Every structure is written in structure tokens, then in C-alpha cells.
Amino acid sequence: MSRPISPHLTWYKPQITSVLSIMHRFTGIALAAGALALAWWVVAVAIGGEVFTGTTAVYTSVIGQIVLALWTLALAFHMSNGIRHLCWDAGWGFQMRQVRSSGWLTLAMTVILTALVWVFVLLV
Amino acid sequence: MSERDTKDDDDKEEGKGHSGQESGASKETKQQGKDAKQSGQKDNDASSDKDGNQDKEASNKDDDSDHSSRKDAGNKDDDGSDGNDDDSGGSDDDDVIKVARTPTDPSLLSQLKHSQQFRHAKGLGSGRTGAAIWSVQRLTALALIPLAIWFAVSVVLLTHASHTDAVHWLASPVRAVLLALFIVIALRHAVIGLTIILEDYVRGYALRTACVLVLKGAALVIAAAVIAALIHLTFA
Ligand code: HEM
Numbered sequence: 001m002s003r004p005i006s007p008h009l010t011w012y013k014p015q016i017t018s019v020l021s022i023m024h025r026f027t028g029i030a031l032a033a034g035a036l037a038l039a040w041w042v043v044a045v046a047i048g049g050e051v052f053t054g055t056t057a058v059y060t061s062v063i064g065q066i067v068l069a070l071w072t073l074a075l076a077f078h079m080s081n082g083i084r085h086l087c088w089d090a091g092w093g094f095q096m097r098q099v100r101s102s103g104w105l106t107l108a109m110t111v112i113l114t115a116l117v118w119v120f121v122l123l124v
Numbered sequence: 125m126s127e128r129d130t131k132d133d134d135d136k137e138e139g140k141g142h143s144g145q146e147s148g149a150s151k152e153t154k155q156q157g158k159d160a161k162q163s164g165q166k167d168n169d170a171s172s173d174k175d176g177n178q179d180k181e182a183s184n185k186d187d188d189s190d191h192s193s194r195k196d197a198g199n200k201d202d203d204g205s206d207g208n209d210d211d212s213g214g215s216d217d218d219d220v221i222k223v224a225r226t227p228t229d230p231s232l233l234s235q236l237k238h239s240q241q242f243r244h245a246k247g248l249g250s251g252r253t254g255a256a257i258w259s260v261q262r263l264t265a266l267a268l269i270p271l272a273i274w275f276a277v278s279v280v281l282l283t284h285a286s287h288t289d290a291v292h293w294l295a296s297p298v299r300a301v302l303l304a305l306f307i308v309i310a311l312r313h314a315v316i317g318l319t320i321i322l323e324d325y326v327r328g329y330a331l332r333t334a335c336v337l338v339l340k341g342a343a344l345v346i347a348a349a350v351i352a353a354l355i356h357l358t359f360a
Contacts, residue, residue: 025321032314039307039346045290046353052287072276079272082265089262113276120280 016103024081027074034071069118076113080106257316264313271306291357300354307350311343 037059044055058064084102087093093102282293294300319336326332 028314028317029321031310032318035307035310035314036346039350042294042303042307042350043353045287045294046356048287048291052290056287075272075276079269083269086262086265117276117280121283124280124283 016100020081020103020106023077024085027078027081030071030074031078034074037067037071069114072117073110073114076117077106077110080109080113261313261316264309264316267309268306268313271302271309274302275306294354294357295360297358300358304351304354308347311347315340315343 041055041059044052059068084093084106087102093099278293278299282290285293294303318339322332322335322339326335
């Protein structure tokens with residue numbers, strides 16, 4: 001049987017609801033990759049020596065910093081939207097109006113949290 | 125959530141019965157799954173005039189055919205479709221998925237959950253464990269909120285850390301425990317999430333099961349490596 005098994009990306013008109021929903025999935029995958037990077041960092045600290053220096057070099061390179069910035073963005077979004085999900089699971093915020101406004105709130109939180117982290121990283 | 129339902133449909137359509145996340149369903153089971161699907165459909169058609177709740181229940185729960193509550197539910201139906209209930213009682217058809225009427229009465233449902241057949245079927249993975257996994261996904265999400273905030277703040281403070289700083293930071297037992305919790309809980313959360321994604325997009329029972337196993341294996345290795353590293357750093 002070759003029926004479609006999931007809606008995949010065949011969207012109707014992009015809407016705040018559908019866009020945030022697929023972004024939750026993308027950021028979840030990105031965070032899983034980020035967890036790998038974090039785990040490696042801990043192991044690299046334990047090994048020390050060249051392994052640690054090499055890891056630091058990669059993580060502080062321009063590309064490394066861009067990836068880390070995107071990872072912060074992903075974490076901020078996934079956490080904010082995850083809290084939105086948990087509210088839904090508790091039965092709160094199901095009205096269409098609320099779903100949309102909590103969606104915009106999620107985006108605002110994402111920007112604020114990411115900015116907060118990076119302002120400190122660049123200033124401290 | 126809807127993704128999971130779609131997946132279940134897919135499995136039934138392919139006649140594969142249980143799409144176990146971890147254990148392989150035997151050929152026998154698959155064949156029986158196909159039969160079950162056919163009789164299940166019949167049942168659904170016959171009783172489709174019942175209330176809407178049923179669809180949800182029916183797709184998640186076992187048809188526990190020799191359980192007394194099943195028969196009760198069948199009789200309420202008064203449409204003569206409970207012929208299916210009688211063919212399998214006690215035989216090794218027990219752990220077959222049958223999509224059929226499930227009592228919607230909560231007390232009957234909890235009886236069903238404690239039945240032998242249900243626990244048997246549970247070992248077969250997805251389709252039986254969905255509700256529990258769903259809760260674990262929410263609980264890990266909840267735990268990750270404070271842990272992620274703590275972690276983000278820590279990373280900010282460690283931005284320009286030398287190796288000595290990093291070792292010193294990780295060598296504190298409290299931080300080591302928090303970091304281990306963060307990584308282990310995040311991995312658990314991610315394995316559930318990624319499994320759902322794999323189940324949505326990977327076609328074919330064998331390939332899907334292989335992907336999930338690789339995912340779980342990888343998560344286990346990562347968790348073990350991090351914990352080993354933290355123990356090394358804390359006691360060094
Ligand atoms: C920081 C706090 C976090 C919260 C509050 C949170 C919340 C959630 C929730 C509620 C879901 C279920 C969404 C649904 O039902 O569709 C989910 C899915 C997921 N999460 Fe998280 N999460 C967090 C952190 C993480 C982290 C650190 C990772 C990766 C290591 C991660 C990876 C995933 C993945 C892969 C999914 C599956 C996405 C999907 O099914 O489309 N999450 N998260």
C-alpha cells in the first residue's frame with residue numbers, strides 16, 4: 001500500500017499554527033544533534049589534551065559559533081513551544097484565538113531568550 | 125498525536141499487526157494481525173452507529189476476546205456482529221490485535237488493562253505502550269524546562285573557559301549530577317520524539333524497527349559515555 005503516512009510538508013496556506021508545529025519537529029531533531037555535541041564536549045573535557053583543544057577550536061570557530069547560535073535559537077523555540085504544548089495537554093488554551101496568540105507569544109519568547117543568552121555570551 | 129494514529133492505520137493496512145518498537149513480531153502474529161484487521165473492520169462497520177469515543181478506544185486497546193467484559197460490550201451492540209468474539213477465546217490468538225469494540229466504561233477498561241492478554245500484548249511494543257510513553261514524553265519535557273535553563277546559564281558563564289576551568293566546573297558533584305540528569309533526560313525525551321518521527325516517515329516494518337534500535341543503542345552509548353566521563357572528572 002502506498003498511501004501517504006503523514007502530511008509531510010504538503011501544506012495548505014502556511015499559518016502560524018502549522019508553521020510552529022513543523023518547527024517544533026525540526027528543532028527537536030536539531031536539539032538531538034546538539035545533545036550529541038554537548039555529550040562530546042563533556043567527554044572531551046574528561047579526555048583533555050589535544051582532544052579538548054581541538055573540540056574547543058571547532059566550537060569557537062565561526063561556523064561553530066553560528067551552529068551554537070542556531071542551537072540556542074532551537075532550544076529557546078522548542079522550550080517555549082514545548083511549554084505551549086504542555087499547557088494544551090493540561091487542557092488550557094484550545095480556543096483558536098488563544099492558539100494563535102500563544103503562537104506569537106512563543107515566537108516572542110524565542111527571540112527574547114536567544115537574545116538574552118547571546119548578549120551575555122558576547123558581553124561577559 | 126495525529127501522527128501516531130496515522131501510523132497505526134498504516135500498520136493495519138499492511139497487515140502487520142504490532143509494529144513493535146523493539147521486539148519483532150513473529151510471522152504468525154503478522155498473519156494473525158491480517159486476519160484481525162479484516163474481522164476488526166467488519167466489527168467497526170457493524171457498530172459504527174455507536175458513539176464517537178469508540179474510534180479512539182478501539183485503535184488503542186486490545187480486543188480481549190475471552191474477557192467477560194468484552195462479551196458484555198458485544199451484547200449491548202445488538203447487531204449480531206459478536207460472532208467474532210467466540211472464535212479465539214483461550215487459544216494462542218490471544219495476543220492478536222483486533223480492532224473492535226472496547227468497553228468505554230472506565231472500570232471495564234481498567235479491568236481490561238489488568239487482563240493477562242493485555243500484559244502479554246504489552247511486551248510487543250507500540251500500540252500497547254502509547255499512553256505510558258506519552259506521559260514519559262510530557263514528564264521529561266517538564267523536567268527539561270528548569271534543567272535547560274540551568275544549562276543555558278552555565279554555558280554562558282563558561283564561554284571563555286580554559287580546560288582547567290571546565291574540569292573544575294564539571295568536578296563538582298552537584299553540577300555533575302545536574303548535567304548527567306540533563307543529558308539522560310534529554311536523551312530519553314529525544315528518543316521518544318525521534319521514534320515518533322521515524323514511525324511517521326520510515327516505511328516498512330523491518331527498516332523502521334532497525335532505525336529505532338539504532339537510535340536507542342546510540343542514546344545508550346552517549347548516556348554511558350557522558351556518565352563515565354563525569355565520574356572520571358569527579359573522582360579524578
Ligand atoms: C527544554 C525543554 C523542553 C520542552 C518543554 C520540550 C517539550 C516537548 C513536547 C511537549 C513535545 C511533544 C510535542 C508533540 O506532542 O508533538 C516534544 C517533542 C520533541 N522534543 Fe522536546 N522539549 C524540550 C527539550 C528537548 C530537547 C533538549 C530535545 C533534544 C535533545 C528535544 C527533542 C524533542 C523531539 C525530537 C521531539 C519530537 C518532535 C515531534 O514529534 O515532532 N526536546 N518536546
